[in-house]
Amino acid sequence: MTQPIEVKVVERAGTFQLTGAAEGEALVFSQPLSFWGGIDAETGEIIDHSHPGLGNNVAGRILVMPSGRGSSSSSSVLAEAIRRGTAPAGILLERPDSILAVGAIVAEFLYGISMPLVVCDIAGIGSGERIAVGVREDGGASVRKI
């Protein structure tokens, strides 16, 4: 016999820089991470020795951070990681980032893989929580804890 389980749904709205749906475990950083020099596109591992996430792996996670950082070569690294399947399942940012947006758009254009890139409030999301990103009727992003 199954009892109905009350699921606490916390949903917030966001804006897509690249539209898509994704689900995964959150990996949250208060410090921005540069993909170029920060992530090994072959494995998804964080290799930036000055970043607190060193040694973590972004592959399949929902990467949450305030903003992007660093060189425009990060576009290539993100596109290459998406191609290889080592990229995050989705990225949530507090502020739009032109460099990550370009990488995600180019990867979608070339490989048909949509890694959602969302600008939203990231407060209250903790590492390890499961997050679902979906597309609302108005085209905006919905970000839910599940």
Add this chain to the structure above:
Amino acid sequence: MTLELSALDKSMLGSEQGPSVAAAMKILIAFSKAVGAGSLLDITGAHIDGCLYHGKAGLDFVERLVERGGRVRVPTTLNVGSFDLIHPGMVKMPVAEEVPARRLMKAHLELGCQATFTCAPYQTRFRPEFGQQIAWGESNAIVFANSVIGARTNRYGDFIDLCCAMTGRAPAWGLHLSENRRGRILFELDIAGSEPSDSLFVGVGLIIGQACGDRVPVIAGLPKPRDEDQLKALGAAAATTGAVALFHAVGITPEAGTVDEAFQGTVPEEIVHINRADIDHALSRLSIVPDGAPLRAVSLGTPHFSHDEWTRLLPLLRAVAPDRGIPIYVNTGRATLSRLREEGSLDGMEAFGLIPVADTCTYVTSILERLDGVVMTNSGKWAHYAPGNIGVTVAFADMKDCIQSAAAGHVVRGAS
């Protein structure tokens, strides 16, 4: 901010101009929205920093545009690639890497880009004019175009420089707009009596790059440069240690007749004083090698050597006549090289160890025969990047010291 599109922008987006243009416009629009631009503007030229092979995604992008019949819409120059196509065999690379790297350079030509393969497009016939809107990649070229010429570009990079070239458009934001070109931080040079040597300009560049962050620097008290190559060296150094895309030098660069003009009537947010000791300190960090260290090679021409620089180097080589077989690599644009060859200026110069390198640069690919010793350079940029990129030990010095050292076989500084 909403992004307003012109009728032509919309027609490009809607595939009426072909699938490659539509893809480029789609990417450009997403980028423009991300940077908060309100509209796009026309550009008169582009410079693409996409010919160095960094992975499959970069090549796939260009190949896809080629397959779908893409052509650039404005005159477009190309930055260095991984190969010297003029001197086959100079670059040593495994075949598995060589094939895609060569293809990347060729695929750009199929899009209608010009085979310049130089990091100094401002030395070519495609040099922009004052006030022109352009979309350039390559940090030294960007800072030169904005600062020395007064053309207008932001720091464009991966994929976006090509999307601008394919559409002839760029986001109306940043340094394309007059108000964002005003100075924010003032550097006052207190170096009266200093000789305006090449290294002085490099040292000033290193310092402002480190100190100004993303703020436009204004330099007051800079000695009048001998030529634009000294400003080239300053800008390249500043864009190496920092994110400088535009500097003003009061009384020297075109948007800085006076301090007030450079700041567009506003007050500097910060004033930094630079003296001779600061410059010496910045330069000493590029060169930890003591005098007398055995020398393996000399590398000049980062950014690419101009015709004027060659005109100073060649008589010096003849006068000093190094004969120890130490290679003196000089990176330069292929157009400059053809001109020198036509003039006969390089005849017999190989006896002194001279090895001209075109289309690429000695710190981005494997050219140097020996990496186990000291390489001397007059470039702040080369001195900064080469140890990490190719693993050499660097000694920085003025060109004359580099050549004297090649003749002596070991590092000599302050030679007279």
